[in-house]
Amino acid sequence: MDVTAGQNNYKKIKLFLIFFYVLLFLSCTQQDVVKSVSLQYSGDKAISVSFETGNTQDLKIFVRGEAKTSVLGEIKSLGHKHSFTPIVPFGAGQSYEIRKGEKNLALFKVKNQSKLDPPQLINIFPSKDTVPENLLKLYLIFSSPMQEVGNALDFIRVYNETEQREDELFLKLEKDLWNNDHTRLTLWLDPGRIKTGLIPNKLKGLPLKQGNSYTLTVSDKWKSARGIALPKNYTKRIVAGKRDDNMPNILTWELSSPRANTKDALRINFGESMDAVLARESLRILFQGEFSVGGNYRLDEQEEVILFTPVNTWKKGTYDIISESKIEDLSGNNMNHLFDTNTADLKNSFLSETHYKRSFIVQ
């Protein structure tokens, strides 16, 4: 055997192994490098993050600082280029880490949305301060969709100014009652306390106490669906007045007399403030008993009045105001029954009409 040749071979193998290990090391190092991290936005939502790295085995995305639970999503790869799409868009202003095992390879932050207009609380119904002591509900109207997490009552406080203490007026529901686009919230004053004789009513009385005044505060911590907080605290004064034990009656409403060939507004004065949401959607106008009259409704004078402006001019003849029986006053009394039936009315069975009619003549 040629010893020199053997030694040469040994050297060659040694060199090859060193080269192989260097390559392996470089390769491993490259596997653990994440480059070119960039976020992809759709509108103002960060829908995915793209980056370059050797391979994505054991690679996960975490909310910054989260030790165990990674963000669920899907990684799509094309060579060294990868894209991670979370199942819901990344949070605005939130920082995330790209990790492999315990090793933190990259950090990225989603841009803030602070330049967006903050939401506004544009109305609280009833808009008047003095309400019946048996007030049934309030509506909060916002300028843009509000957050769909948490409980609304976490952001609403009621302070009884007369008795100098915080009061819990509203019924706590597992899921708040919003309209579909989350701009209108319905708050019920605890109906178990309003219905006289029920145990909650007997133990705690009506939520509002006649003669007491209250301040309702809506917190500036409340955020929109886009995560922007209200710009300030909003307050509303509520004074508990007399009890309302009367059903709305279409025959007692005061009507104006719009003139033929004009677009005069028909002014309907209910004689009391009505539920703002139901009043706007419970009425319609018919001409000659069958032709629907198109137009716009606008509430006025703290929901005591509704103005109907027709699209086309009034014609001479008979018109009907049709009101659905579900229309309610502030105490939840509708055209068929009182919210809280009096024992005096025991012998009267509930009315069951779906609509009530009132005619007027245009001349």
Add this chain to the structure above:
Amino acid sequence: MKTIKWGLALSGIILIFIAANTKNTSKFTANFSMGNPEIASMDKLTFGPEGILFIGDTKNAAIYAINTLDFQKKAEAEEVNIKAFDQKIASTLGATTDQIQINDMAVNPISKSIYFSVNVTDGTPVLLKLNGQELEHISLQEVSYDKIALEDAIAVNAEDKRGRPLRVWAISDLKYHNGKVLVSGLSNKEFGSTFRSITFPFDDKQDYASLEIWHAAHGQYETHAPIKTFDIIELDKTDYLMASYTCTPLVLFPLNELKAGVHAKGRTVAELGAGNSPLDMISYEKEGKKYFLMSNSNRPVMRIKYDEIASFKESLTEPVEEFAATEGVVYDNLPFPYVLQMDNLDDKNVIYLQRTSDGDLVLRSRTTKWM
């Protein structure tokens, strides 16, 4: 030879096609179609037969039936004890705990898998399944499903042809029982309620039950109180709807009376007191006896024995003072306050989500032996 090969290949393809089309199709899923159901909100979840998940969607005013294909039978569930469960969900969604909401939880009675409907700040709904200690996303991009729109009973009856939007009923509870999907809803406007029973598989038939509860103080029945949560219980071989109301206590209705045009009269069996509202209800069996559990917003979990309900037969039509004196059905307070969600995990265990005194949200299983 070539013809035989082609013949064999074709037969194979046909067999595979038949297998694929028969494997997951039953009388329940025969009308299902594949696709994205485009669910807008997942307010309530409940399981039906064969791993079919029902999802109550308030925004779309519809009930969806999803074939989860999760029907591998498991007799016993694994023990569950996960702390900071809201943190876990939030991290899974790349969010913080104030940016998520757990809407409902339901256990697949076949696989014992626990499902959660969650949404984030902007309302995007997400369906998750617990797999061991980790959460798994159930994508609804391409699933086998069916749906039924929740028609507005009042608008239908009122012959309202003005094309106005139908009333929005926030789905307050959803259960499947003996071929029927039962749904209760709260109105976000007038003080009103709806309870309907929908045949499954869906055939567009919806029964609107008119439920009357006894208003003891006023000495008459009323039909307008909304149901917050309900369950079905069996007493003396008859199924009853056990409903909890926003303004009155627990009321029992015979299920077979809940039909269109029938005013079912309920009887009050328990009074929960002021400032409290029930959150969830389940039933379980222990040592041959059946129990009913109810979690509450301001009270611990209450346990009522079926026997107690069955023996409480009188109709509570007396003035409320006398009712208060009897206190209705006897119940025990279990040492579990602030239980937000409950379900039967298997025959011997219950799973629940609880907010502990230190503010942590825990997901735990517990044997009914200790309940």
